[in-house]
Amino acid sequence: MKHPKRRKLKTLALLLCVVTFTTFLFSYTLRQPSSYFFKYAFRLAGSFKGPCACQQCMTEADDDPWFTERFNQSVHPLMTRENSALSDETYKWWQWLQSEKRPANFSEVVEELFRIIPDDALYADAGPERCRTCAVVGNSGNLKGSQYGGLIDSSHFIIRMNQAPTAGFEEDVGARTTHHLMYPESARDLDNATSLVLIPFKTLDLQWIISALTTGKIKHTYVPVMSRIEANKNKVLIYNPTFFKYVYDSWLEGHGRYPSTGFLSLLFAIHICDQVSVFGFGADQNGNWHHYWEENLLGGAFRYTGVHDGDFESNVTHFLADKHKIRMFNGR
Ligand SMILES: *[C@@H]1O[C@H](CO)[C@@H](O)[C@H](O)[C@H]1NC(C)=O
Ligand SMILES: *[C@@H]1O[C@H](CO)[C@@H](O)[C@H](O)[C@H]1NC(C)=O
Ligand SMILES: *[C@@H]1O[C@H](CO)[C@@H](O)[C@H](O)[C@H]1NC(C)=O
Ligand SMILES: *[C@@H]1O[C@H](CO)[C@@H](O)[C@H](O)[C@H]1NC(C)=O
DSSP: OOOHHHHHHHHHHHHHHHHHHHHHHHHHHTHHHHHHHHHHHHHHHTOSOOSSSSSSOSSOTTOOHHHHHHOOTTSOSBOOTTTOOOOHHHHHHHHHHHTOSSOOOHHHHHHHHTTTSOOOOOSOOOSTTOOOEEEEEOOBGGGTTOOOHHHHHTSSEEEEESSOOOTTOHHHHOSOOSEEEEOGGGOOOOOTTSEEEEOOSSHHHHHHHHHHHTTOOOOBSSSBOOSSOOOOGGGOEEBOHHHHHHIIIIISTTOSSSOOHHHHHHHHHHHHOSEEEEESOSOOTTSOBOBTTSOOSSSBSSSOOSSSOHHHHHHHHHHHHHTTSEEEEOOO
C-alpha cells in the first residue's frame, strides 16, 4: 500500500502543475491588464527566469511605451574618463544652470579629478543573476513616526541626499547609507563606508571636490562652502552632467529650471537598481512640506524653491509607481 501522505503530496504537485500550466496559457491570452500578476506569480514559483533575479525587474520585456519612451539604459548615471566628454549642447545647458562666469577647462579638470578618485564603470552589471534592491530616502517630514528604519536598512543600497541626518532618527529613517548625493553647497561629512555622489552644476563643483579632498583651498562657490570634507576618497562618484540633462529632457520634458536632488536621486536608483523603494518624498499627512529633522514652522521648506517643478516631478513619480517601477512608502 502506498503511503497516504506521499499520495497527497503527489496530488498536490499535480494540481500545482495544472494550475501553473493554465496560468501560463492565460498569461499569454490575457496579457493585459493582468500580466503583472502572472509574472509575479511565476517568478515566485521559480518557473521563469526574468531579466533580473528579483520577482519584478526595472526593465521587463513587456514594458509599456510610457516607460520605454523615457528610459534609456545606455546613458550612464556616473561619470568615468571614457564617458566624461560633453556634447556642446549638454555643456552649454549645464553651464547655464548656475551661470559660472569664467569656467576652467572642463576636460583638464576631469583629468585631474580622476587622478584623485577611482575611474571605475560601476553598477553596469544588470542581468538575470542580479537582484539589487534600493531604498531612496528623501527628507520629507512624512518619515516622522513612520517606523520605516528596518525596512530601509534591509535594502542593498540606501541612497540619501543633502543633509539627511540619521543619528537620532534611526527608527524612522534607518541607520545605513551606501550612497549620499550632494552638491558643494549642501555638503556634509560622511562615514568611510558611504559613497559620496557629487552632483556637479558647474565646472567649479568638480574643482571643489578635488580641493575638499586634498588642499582645501576652495572655500566659496556662490556662497561659502565646506573647504574640506570627510569622505572616503576611494568611494567618491560623480553624477554625469549628460545623465543630468537626460533626466531633465527625457523624464521632466523640460519642466522647471532643472530637476530636484530628490528626482535626480530617484533616476540614479532607477538606472542602477532592479527594485526601487521610495521613502520620504512628498508632503506629510497634513500637507506640510518640511524636513523630518525640523519642526514644521514655516510649512514650505522645500517645495517652492522656484527652480523645480514639484508638481510635474510628483506626477512622474506617481506614474512610475503605477507602472510598478518603484514602490512608494508615504509614511504617516
Ligand atoms: C539613448 O542614449 C544614447 C546615448 O546617449 C543615444 O545615442 C540614443 O540615441 C538614445 N536612445 C534613444 C531611444 O533616445
Ligand atoms: C581644454 O584642454 C584641452 C586639453 O588640454 C584642450 O585640447 C582643449 O582645447 C581645451 N579647451 C578649451 C575650450 O580651451
Ligand atoms: C576607509 O576605507 C578605505 C578603503 O576604502 C581604507 O583604505 C581606509 O583605511 C579606511 N579608513 C578608515 C578611517 O577606516
Ligand atoms: C502628468 O503626466 C502625464 C504623463 O506624462 C501627462 O500626460 C500629464 O499631462 C501630466 N500632468 C501634469 C499635471 O503635469
